Amino acid sequence: MPELSYREAVRDALSQAMRNDEDVFIMGEDIAEMGGSMGVTQGMLEEFGPDRVRNTPISEMAIVGSGIGAAIQGMRPVVEVMYEDFLTISMEQIVNQAAKHRYMSGGQLKVPLTIRTQGGAGWSPGAQHAQQVEAWFVGVPGLKVVFASTPSDVRGLLWSAIYDDNPVIFFEHRTLYGLKEELAEEIEPIPIGQARVHRQGEDVTVVATGRLVHEALAAAEEAGQQGVSVEVVDPRTLQPLDEDAIVASVKKTNRCVVAHEAVTRMGFGAEVAAVVQHQAFDWLDAPVERVGAKFTPLPFAPVMEEYVVPHATDVLEAIQKTVQRDGSS
């Protein structure tokens, strides 16, 4: 089995889909000769040619808008928005057009569009290039939202996103591109809406997304040495959400921590906490703890950025709070 990085796994899903299906094509800023700002699409121009690997002007509204048009016409476009911070410019196209056409046309139109984007802190890109905005899209009916955290997940889920007949916002994390994993040649599609239990545990469930999945796994390791058994669940798909998997896990452990890199306030974890308190209320032995970025624009200074976003130590602290037994606050 070849070892693929997260970056190569994304490229592999795109390339295999394009070999498999003439309707699939990609477009975005500098994705052709340059191979994308993160190098994800390197070499694809040579294989598929400029008709199917299309550079676009610097207009996110045009990138997404033309993707919607192509999708309605029967193609399966995958468009790239270079930084998720720039999704703001294409908000009208995503929220009012892509998400609504199927509904407004009474089902006559469908929009099988995948919008790939990436972001995240950890390399000092500054306040306008490091945000995590996935939660904004979870509240828009008509969209599906995916946030994959490993090479196998990103490849299997991107495949499912491309072949989904609805618009999918597909989040990748900048710091995960180098992460490697051995993968089979053949892609095994991962159904949208299915969580992954990364690690079984008895005492606390950590529901984590994106980079925080890995921070949570590190925290779980550390907690294990302190005698606390931690289960780590990655929803992978934020909309639709695999509520059953999360609730089943919390019913087993009786405690829950939610963790993501986005700010805690109105973060995706708030929704998970609401689901858990409602569906597993009588199983909770401690309040749901939330881990996320401090409520501030992301600083450019590396030490300040590190201070603002959460790490394994923050997850560990939250785990310890849920099992705290000394009677004090």
Place this chain on the structure above:
Amino acid sequence: MADEVKLPRLGQGMESGTIVKWLKAEGDQVEKGEPLYELDTDKVTQEVEAEASGVLLKITVPEGEADVGTTIAVIGEQGEDVSAVKAGTAQPVADAAQEEGSPGPAREPERGREATAAEQVAEARQPAQGNGAGARIKASPLARRIARERGIELGSLKGTGPEGRVVAEDVERAAASPAPATPTTALAPTGEVERVPLTSLRRTIARRLTEAWQAPAFQIAMSADMTRTQSLHTLLAEQTKEGEPRPTVTDILTKACADALMRHRAVNALWAEDAIELHPSANVGIAVAIEAGLVVPVIHQAERLTIAELAAARADIVARARANQLRQDDLDGGTFTISNLGMFGVEQFVAVLNPPQAAILAVGAIERKAVPTEAGFEARPLMTLTLTCDHRSLDGATAADFLRTVKAFLEEPGLML
């Protein structure tokens, strides 16, 4: 306006009840229909719902026995004066209501006095409080659920979670801690006599069975060959759909008794001192052993039910009896009782009457016994039926006719058709 909560009459013949615990504290907001307190009556403990919405201003009977109609609490608006209401008084509701409609500064002293009274009651109710008297107890939802399921009072626990919150482990520990006391006494008896205070259920059992002993009773017994009943049982069990209760031999016996009672109405009778009541339906009580003692929930109109329906009804009442969730109407109206100790290996026994019923059937275990045949002996599954009868209602020949019919139905279930 203030509403006095009075101890309700929940069933025929109920004169008093024992308040086990209040599910709301003084000062709590109460909605009509919400469970307000737990009441222990003859043989059932049940939650009683509030009949009015408002603030639980005062609990006048924190726990213990009270007569039907006694004022046990007052629900009204925050700040209403309830100082006039005394525990145990059956004061007219109007008295409390007169205070209505005069809010304002003039009432401040009264409010103070009321608070003091309320505190006194709260203190009396909860001595040695571990978790704050009267105040809401901090406990995790899981801890609350476990406490509820195991009947543990949260207020008696010391919370070890953050901010003194009671967490699951605290409840688990409390649930486990009384247990060691028993083995200790068992292993090293101190020689002291242990006095077990009577529960309301135990007291009822004692009173009713003592009453029963005064009746002139006689017993008759017969053995039934259960070969065909067992074949029928096997057949019915095989045909039971997934998820439905499997009929037992007891269910077939209930059916046989119900049908026999319809043919021998003199046995389906109640002693009414100045008359004998012959009842039109076989309301068959099934004696069920529960942790706290014995209860006899009733399957009403058993003669109208199929064996599958009887199995469902029996499964329901037995499950609710064991979960302590029987209602008064589950226990009322019985005309005949079956007591089966077969599952405990008892070969035969004599049951004590369940007054005012004319008869009770004691059922032993099915045992393979040698039965003489023309060829010699054959092993047959036999079951002994012992009928205890109230001679005031019933004579020996009538009882024997009835028991012979039951025996015939068990030996050839087709005769029930």
